[in-house]
Amino acid sequence: MTRIAVVTGGNKGIGFCIVKQLCQKFNGIVYLTARNTNLGQAAVTELEKLGLKPHFHQLDVSDDDSVNVFKEYLSKTYNRLDILINNAAIAFKMDATDPFGIQAEETLKINYFGLKKVCNALYPLLKPHARVVHLSSGAGHLSKIPGASLRAKLSDPDLTEEDLDKLMNDFISSAKAGTHVEAGWPQSAYSVSKVGVSTLTRIHQKLFDKDAREDLVVNSVHPGFVDTDMTSHGRSSAFSRYRASMMTPDRGAQAPVYLALLPPNTDIKGKYIWSDNTVVDWLAESTPPL
Template identity: 50%
Template sequence: MASTRRVAVVTGSNKGIGFGIVRGLCKTFNGDVYLTARNEGLGRKAVEDLKKEGLNPLFHQLDISDSTSIQNLKAFLQKQYGGLDVLVNNAGIAYKGNSTAPFAEQAEVTLKVNFWDTLAVCEAFYPLLRPHARVVNVSSLTSTMAFSRCSDSLKAKIKNPNIAMTQLKDLMREFEAVAKSDTVEENGWPKWAYAVSKIGVRVMSYIQAKAFAHDSSRPDIIVNSCCPGYVSTDMSSHKGTKTIDEGAVTPLYLALLPPNVESPKGEFVSEKVVEHWQN
């Protein structure tokens, strides 16, 4: 029979900010904490490293780009715990600024992992969320910068308070299409695939939070997105100014929001403060 023990899952947590989030959850979350990684060897090594610090994370394989892997973890959580209490969608990728990969490829691959695969994890795991569950989708302040470079008509669509998931998906598909035809800027988008993918994550979180707010069968499930800050990781080529533990502060704050808080809900949060789209 499934345990009713509380359980937290962090995607892409064998290194970087995700590893810092797992470390923080092990110290503060009342329940089991799963460090997940697409590469089992790297994930188990990361678990061992935290065990040397006296912490006790558990491991499960998860490649967010592999639907079988997502379904395996879902089945495991259902069987072992009968639900899920904290989900941190941290896994993500970014091409380096000096990448010579064609922009169309960068757009397709970056949106696939950061937007579409993150959405697939949400769609698979959301039915498991118990009342008072917390979801943190790791976005980035680059979303704000990219938004400021979008056309007025795109800005209006992105910040439409009534935007539906189908409309958000259409926007992301539109970006992929104009990237393919090399007409990104003519169509009002910034030529910045990573930041556009993080606009997607931010708006996705807003839409999901609204849906949960209307679900009286599972009260007090909260979804937010956040920026961890500029963090020294492989992604930032270790140019970031924050340590991974400093980068974990805002994601941890959102993952551990106490029961029945009024805010933040469906917000984008940076340095524990709600940020709005700027023109």
């Protein structure tokens, strides 16, 4: 029996280091996936130089055909999946000139709806005791949503995936109309996308708890403030206060890998995890320091 792990967006940054650490610790095959085939294969070559043996498959989380091709490949080749780490994400820079409505649509297309697309395709392949990790963020805590009414909707224990989709689409619509702040949303599409991911984690775990497959677990994780392209390597003035605590990508990969390798029948499920592996109350009024 060959166990299978998949990491999305694995060609650089935290994703690359997650693949590296899984290759070192996971007893099975680790798939590094990336939208760009050349960049993905180059990343695999770099890991091979370290004596590691990741496999590669192209995967664009926003593209139906790409996701379906990967699903069919895994299904026909292994008919199983034991670890899924949803790392692929984008963030517009602070100086981006794109209209905010476009930023909202493109960010949620990848970070929320793309993640969902991968889950919908690959969840049927999960085997008992499988582990799913959604990369969230410190920006994905519920307290980042200013509107009390929105926070109440997002934290509703009866919220469904369809309800959450509607809220995410409502944000996009209001962002395009320029009414998102009035509606209670923050001035950050990235934050909304990651709050969506954190919320989705709670919904997915409830579904897993009712699943006939034993011990399916999903958690979301804030990996820390990490020195990557997404954070502009700390050079942006927006991140100046975090520079002293900036982590290496290897350190940022630590918590996602910890969650991916949780032991059987863990109590850590459906949770929001901080970079030091602690469970953080997603419903609290504020978050711990980054």
